[in-house]
Amino acid sequence: MVGTYLNLIVQGALLGGLYAIFALGLSLSVGVMRFVNIAHGDFIVLMSFLLLVLSSVLKLNVLLVLPLVIPLAFAAGYVLQRLLLQRVIGDNALLPLLVTFGLSIIVQNGLLQGVGADTRTLSAGALDVASVQIGGLSIGVLPLLTFAVAVALAFGLDWLLYRSRLGAHIRAVTLDVAAADLIGLSSVRVYAIAMGIVGITVAIAACFMGLRMNFDPTSGPSRLLIAFEVVVLGGLGSLRGSLLGGIILGIAQTIGGQIDGAWQTLAGHIVFLTIFLLRPQGLLPRY
């Protein structure tokens, strides 16, 4: 009995690592850049399809394709911000919401048109089913790798944002765009770089999502919902909070799913709402 629950908690925490990766990019855009990206989930799905296509064309393991896609994802984020999103950044929070909602529709329908409605997964070859025995528990290598990447990404981004020079510039610009421009710190450039970093997290999220779960062109919004819950649970602007939020949501879903298969998603939402009511500022708030 104890062993079962320990197993559930461990498996849930590992699933939570994936949720945290979903959320880290959104945490940057919502918590730091202060705009809500409705298309975040769709961007992840789009990147999953890109990885799928490249991996089959290049005949390479998807984990080896990922490093090739990361610079591309940075550039895509940079260009998207510079050419489109930058025009709607400002006092009106509704504008980025509408623009990214439009992008979400474009991505979903573009994918339907381009790759069809079939459900897909990514494969990492033998790694897909490899597992290790730790303390009597059988743990998948892939979930373990996902979790390790989530931890590294959360702490790495936290360092970047709160300890590095670029992070200081991002926080300065997002705090007061006019003041930054006035003294010669280019807000346009800094915003674009920040969105490029979001792009990198999207590519990583896409890889590990595709390896773990099925996706099709309309999967984006459900990923967005998870990412949102994780960001709010963790506290706006807190990347380590997002890691913790992801783990809590993953454990809640796994335990809920054990009680009754239909309860998996619901249990996650209930835990989210409960914590949100008790601690609306999030678990590790930065602001």
Next chain:
Amino acid sequence: MASTAAPPLLTIEGLSVHYAQFRALHGIDIAVGVGEIVSIIGANGAGKSSLLKAIVAQAGPRVEGRIAFDGIDIRGRATPAIVAGGIALVPEGRRLFASLTVEENLMIGWHIGRRGGLDLAGIFDLFPALRDKRHQPAGQLSGGQQQMVALGRALMADPRLLLCDEISLGLAPTIVNDLYELLLSINRQGIGILLVEQDIRRSLAVAHRFYCLLEGRVSLGGRPDDFDRDTITRHYFGS
């Protein structure tokens, strides 16, 4: 003041700034020599801040005239290029990034500037009060200390021309005295200073030359000693 062959540090000719429904500056001419302190005085709305913003390309798209720095026309350049070229602004109201630490605020000056001048240690020698507060959020400092950070941030950009917009606003007189002492010592190192102030007495006391703006035009200009108080006041208020 102007030396024979070398061009002045900053030459502004026929500068006009338009906003949506009105014109803030009407073709003004202003010069700042190397190592000179030039004071811009004028009432509220005379166009003082528009002048400083136009120099750093932050006065919007409708700016006409010539702005030459070191003999080279810089109008049309973007703000980061102008700052990296050696012009730093201490903005009105300081405009620090409140949740960033003192050190982070100062370092932004280093990143945007020429990187040849004072480093962090130099700034803390200049403003010892900031040393112990370097890891505190800038928003927690007193007004005077925040003004030190704003000035320090501009100095870290290693400017040849320092633009100061109302740096004494809202500060205690003793702190303002200290700031002006400091401006003089900065100036003695050869940095030109363009000083915008509403406090006529104080800014004229340190200035080599001054310009008085009235409704977007230069109403009076010259050396402070050349005019008596009444003449300056008359051109200040336009009566």
